[in-house]
Amino acid sequence: MAESVVSFVVGMLGDAYVKEVLHLQGVGDRVERVRRELSRIQAFLKDTDRKHIVDERQNQFVKEVRDLAYLIEDVIDTLIAEVPEKKPGKIEAVKRWLTGIIKLPTIHRHGHEIKKIEEMIREIEASRLRYGITKLGGANKEENTQLVRRIVLPDVDEDGIVGFEADRGKIIDLLLDEKTTGRSVVSIVGPGGLGKTTLARKVYNSEVVKRHFDIRIWVVISQKFELIDIFRNIAKQLKIQPPEDLSEHELTKLHQSLTKKRYFLVLDDIWKNNNPLTQIEGIFPNSNNRSRVLITTRFLDVAEKSGPISIPHKLQFLTEESSIKLLLKKALPSHNADDKYPHNLYNIGRQFAKRCGGLPLALIVLGGLLSKKDPNYIAWSSVMQTMNWGTHGEECTAIIGTSYDDLPFGLKSCFMYFAAFPEDADIKVRKLLRMWIAEGFIPQEQNRTLEDTAHSFLVDLVQRSMIQATRTDFAGYILGCRIHDLLHGLAIQKAKEDNFLMVCSKVEELQNCSHVRRLAIHDSNYERDEELYCKIIPNQIPNLRSLFAKQLTSPMVPQHLKVWSDFYWISDTHVFKKIERLSQLRYLELTIQVKTREEIRNFQEFIGAMRFLRTLDLQFSTIECDLPESLWHVKTLRNVILPFPKSSTNGPAPSLNLINLQTLRGVKCRESWGEEGIPNLPNLKSFAILASNRSQWNAIADLLYKLNHLIILSIHVDGIALNIIDMRNFPCYNNLQFLHLYGNGNEINLDQCLLPIHLTRLVLEHLQFQKDPMPVIEKFENLKFFWLKNCKIQQLCCLTTGGFGRLESLTLEELQELEEWKIDDGAMPKLKTLVVIACPRLRVPPGLQHLTVLQELTWDAKYNEISDVMENEIRSICKHVPAIKIIL
DSSP: OHHHHHHHHHHHHTOHHHHHHHHHTTOHHHHHHHHHHHHHHHHHHHHHHHTTOOOHHHHHHHHHHHHHHHHHHHHHHHHHHTSOOOOSSHHHHHHHHHHHHHTHHHHHHHHHHHHHHHHHHHHHHHHHHHTTOOOOOOOOTGGGSOSSOOOOOOOSSOOOOTTOHHHHHHHHHHHTOSSOOSOEEEEEEOOTTSSHHHHHHHHHTOHHHHHHOSEEEEEEOOSSOOHHHHHHHHHHHHTSOOOSSSOHHHHHHHHHHHTTOOEEEEEEEEOTTOOOHHHHGGGSOOOSSOOEEEEEESOHHHHHHHOTTSOOEEOOOOOHHHHHHHHHHHHOTTSOTTSOOOHHHHHHHHHHHHHHTTOHHHHHHHHHHHTTSOSSHHHHHHHHHHOOOOSTTOHHHHHHHHHHHTSOHHHHHHHHGGGGSOTTOOEEHHHHHHHHHHHTOSOOOTTOOHHHHHHHHHHHHHHTTSSEEEEEOTTSOEEEEEOOHHHHHHHHHHHHHTTSOEEESSGGGGTTOTTOSEEEEOOTTHHHHHHHHHHHHHHHOTTOOEEEOOOOSSOOOOTTOOEEEEEEOOSOTTGGGSSOOOTTOSEEEEEOEEOSHHHHHHHHHHHHTOSSOOEEEOTTOEEOSOOOHHHHTOTTOOEEEOOTTTOOOBOOOTTOBOTTOOEEEEEEOOTTHHHHOOOBOTTOOEEEEEEOSHHHHHHHHHHHTTOSSOOEEEEEESSSOOOOOOOTTSTTTTTOOEEEEEOOSOEEOOOGGGSOTTOSEEEEESOEESSOSHHHHTTOTTOOEEEEESOBOSEEEEOSTTTTTTOOEEEEEOOTTOOEEEEOTTSSTTOOEEEEESOTTOOOOGGGGGOTTOOEEEEEOTTSTTHHHHHHHHHHHTTTOSEEEEEO
């Protein structure tokens, strides 16, 4: 862990802007000597980490180096904060000169601090000799190789079901039991890591369960929960308006939405003192239609009290044979399942399996560790001999700990960062990677973006089974991930041990924590103690660099904050007057309303002061003004995300050179782009823009001619017709994968030749078609996701055999004039998911029977006058579809 801190500080000292600041402060040469010495120490720390050295003397040395690195970061951050921003003009130059004169005593003090650092380094040098650490050589050949390689992403499906086939069948039999007509509770009981959630998911997603129940709902409970959040989660899955509070009126709406429906509710991970079943069962009607509730828990008494009429299903540990099978499956992912495993690996695999005691999580994590080793007896035997197996019953913890120790130094910080997220959270990967980059965890590799390297780090963690991917896009890029609660506990433990990050579950835990660098508040009573948090954080944690906390009523935070996630603020005119100038923020995720003149002035001043910002996420804000011009001059800027398509913010000024910008979403096209030139955005990958007149439309076309790496494009026009631009000569023609066109209700004539040929996702919204667009769109050979929304069209025809050859998901939404949809046999041969929402005139197409691989069908019939007839018709035609949901 210390190596990551030192690496970050070494990189910071080598930054061109920081060097300029240090030169102005008169300490440039002295700090350069510090940087060189830290680089030598960094090489030693890498070697120590690679060899897994645990000698106490070296542990002490590592701790001293880490504390020194933190001290250097504090001093440099203070120096940077006290240097006025460099602006052009003679007046600004005089201001900077006067400021320098005024701050001479401060600069003199910093000189003493640099001297103190030099003395500490000499002391560390002396301690190396005392500890017998005699060599600080350069990085060895192994360390000069690329840290992680690009690897194939494993299947997102749940692991660990090996040996549970019989359990799965028993649970399904209990759920489908016809003798019990009233609502009943079925429970799965077992210790952490045994596979309760995995088994429940397999049951939940089984085809027979999908066919049997009208509604399926999955809710994660965990140790801490808010009742209102559970009800809102349920409402979201029912696709109804979530309740605003716990009043009888609000909860009645939930109850009515479930009336006369056979539902299947899963409550995952119920703990001893937080069983919510008695609190929520009132909204779930008992209509004697064989509705079921399935709970998973570690505690037998919880299961017995929840379902007194059914015997809890106690999940057993895996048999030895199943354990070996699961372990080798994870350790040798490329092995052909039909072939026998090498005899020597099978034998040592048997020894590993015995150590794991039949615990699936231990087997999966250990298998992930072995998959990174050479598949031979010597390499595996070395793992067996060096692993600290602990006492009986602690095998899983020992294995997980060993897997953490085996992580390359660069991945340890990334893994510990998961401690910042709440237990059982479904984590958005793009957000996670941006935060890693802002924290300085991701090294710059040749010919790769920081985002690509960060994603490969995550893939490595997934392959090691330390993290689980929950969602991927059609190109295999991970979109969502989660961490098992045992691994989450390990991340919290390691983060605390290394002074990396503190997780606070109650305000009292903030006492005596002045050393904390990162703070995540996971307090269920946060709103009650919010004011107290606001007082303690700035006063008692002066060295805080990252804060994970929502909604502060008095947001006075430490000056050197670099990452601020989930900051939520609505309608406070004076909010930014209360915040110190956080000029060193690298990552800011903010929800706020900015409307009045005073709010706009304060907001622009606040954002404009950030000189090192990498990500600005205002996606869920209301911003009725432009971003300050100074923001677009920030050389480190990588992601700007604004509300789309509701933004009123102009894009960057003409001719600006934003070479690092990767994401620019939700800006308006500037009027001046057409006259003075377009900005230079050579590395832009994701772009969402609005245009309101013809000259802006032409300027967008000019800009697209210069975007070589564009992958995602969203265009929204207002007040003009949307004409398809000929994109054949655009450099992004072969790279673009996702296209979203939002029109103005005008007619449009699609031409397949003019659109990017390799699209995998296409969204067409608020358009009027001169003719049926399906014959054009079905020719996109790579298209897997198509969404047609709020468009004027009377008839759709999918008549070509093999048309839409790779389409997996189709959504038709708010097509008010659509009356007929023809589907011939052979069209859409791979369609798995079909959603039809608010198409009141559409008759049920008989051709649905030709969609033979369709797995999920959702049809919103509540706007149709013959909805009851439609339901019977849909179910009659689609008997082959496992999961059908009709909304009435």
